[in-house]
Amino acid sequence: MTILTGNGFNYMIMNFIKNSISNYTNELNLTQEELNDLNDKIQEITALWKEFDKFFKDLMKEYPTLNSEEIIKMINLVLNFLSNSDTLEKLIPDCKEHIAPIKLGMEKAIGEKILEICNKFRTFEQSDNYKLIKKLFPNFGDKIRSSLTEKNIQPLFLTTNYDGIEDTILTNHGTFIPDGFGKNKHGDLVLIEDNLNKDELFFHIHGSYKFKKDFYETIKLRQTSENLNPLMIFNQPELKKKQIMEDNVLREYFYIFEEKLKTCKNFIIIGNSLKNEPHIIELLKKQEFNDEHHNLYIYDNNPEQVEKTINKKFRRKIIHFNIKKINTEIFNNSEKFIDNLLSIN
Incomplete structure (x- = not known):
């Protein structure tokens, strides 16, 4: 079983909290104000990437149907055209010399925003x-992981999110799902090959606020250490795979994802539109699935749109998967969601 989540997972958690406020206030001695404040904070970190909308606000006004990553793509296309145009060079001598500083300036500005x-x-x-999120969902991870273990299912959990909400919720008796990191002789948390051979794994496939680029490798920071060089992939969609392949951790995650797809019976997408993830859709396209034995489950507010996005990228109807679409009612109650998820065999 392979489970891929996106921002929609965080919104689902917010929905669970919102619909269970009366239970939490009675059982956990929390006020409604505290829970509303937590939901506001979850929404804030989930929507942080919309700050790039402000960054590109002038262009967003002109092209309202494009998101920030698509705007980056458009800018890159223009800059690449200008820097490679011999005709333009004839019309405006030395113009190419001015393009490189613009590119560097843009890369620097995006890097500063990511930081x-x-x-x-x-x-x-x-x-x-x-800690508060775990207090609200003390058995969420225990129930899911224990049930999968009993069924002898070895799950691969993947997320394109950069925060630690899903990591926290899926803890089992305080134990996080292995992500491949372990201590080296210097005490740093680095990717260790043996740690990738576990019955269950959890990967931040686009990086995390805890992932730090340290020369030629990525290390994982402990607790709340300051990260001055974070690894978080946010870019023109077509460039994401290149960035992934240039990193020692994300590259291994990607390869394991690819291998897992070849054998997993059920691929489950929870709250991820895949709109800006051509590298993931490319992996799906490469697999030779059999309708009878491979299922694609889409948990989303608009699962039909997710299916449409995938089909559009395939340029034909997907016949590899037996597609099952689960709509919003499952997102209203955590117990219903868990029961529905665990009903997948």
């Missing part, structure tokens, strides 16, 4: 919000 967003993720953790 700013990373610090907000860190602030969320420093305020003990993850």
Whole structure:
């Protein structure tokens, strides 16, 4: 079983909290104000990438149907065209010399914005919000992971999110799902090959606010350590795979994802539109699935749109999967969601 989540997973958690406020206030001695504040904070970190909308606000006004990553793509296309145009060079001598500083300036500005967003993720953790989330869902991870173990299912959990909400909720008796990291001789948390051979794994396939680029490798920071060089993939969609392949951790995650897809019976997408993830759809396209034995489950507010997005990328109707679409009612109650998820064999 392979489970891929996106921002919609966080919104689902917010929905669970919203619909169970009376239970939490009675059982956990929490006020409605505290729970509303937590939901506001979850929404804030889930929507942090919309800050790039402000960054590109002038262009967003002109092209309202494009999101930030598509705007980056458009800018890159224009800059690449200008830097490779001999005709333009004839019309405006030395114009190419001015393109490189513009490219560097844009890369620097995006990097600074990513660092700013990373610090907000860190602030969320420093305020003990993850502890409160675990308090609200003490058995969520225990129930899912124990049930899968009993069924002899070895799950691979993947997320394109950068925060630690899903990591926290899926803890089992305080134990996080292995992500391949372990201590080296210097005490740093680095990717260790033997740690990738576990019965269950959890990967941040686009990086995390805790992943730090350290020269030629990525290390994972402990607790709330400051991260001055975060690894969080946010870019033109077509460039994401290149960035992934350039990183020692994300590259291994991607390869394991690819191998797992070849054998997993059920591929489950929870709250991920895949709209800006051509590298993931490319993996799906490469697999030779059999309708009878491979199922694609889409948990989403608009599962039909997710299916449409995938089909559009395939340029033909997907016949590899037996597609099962689960709509919003499952997102209203955590117990219903868990029961529905565990009914998949």
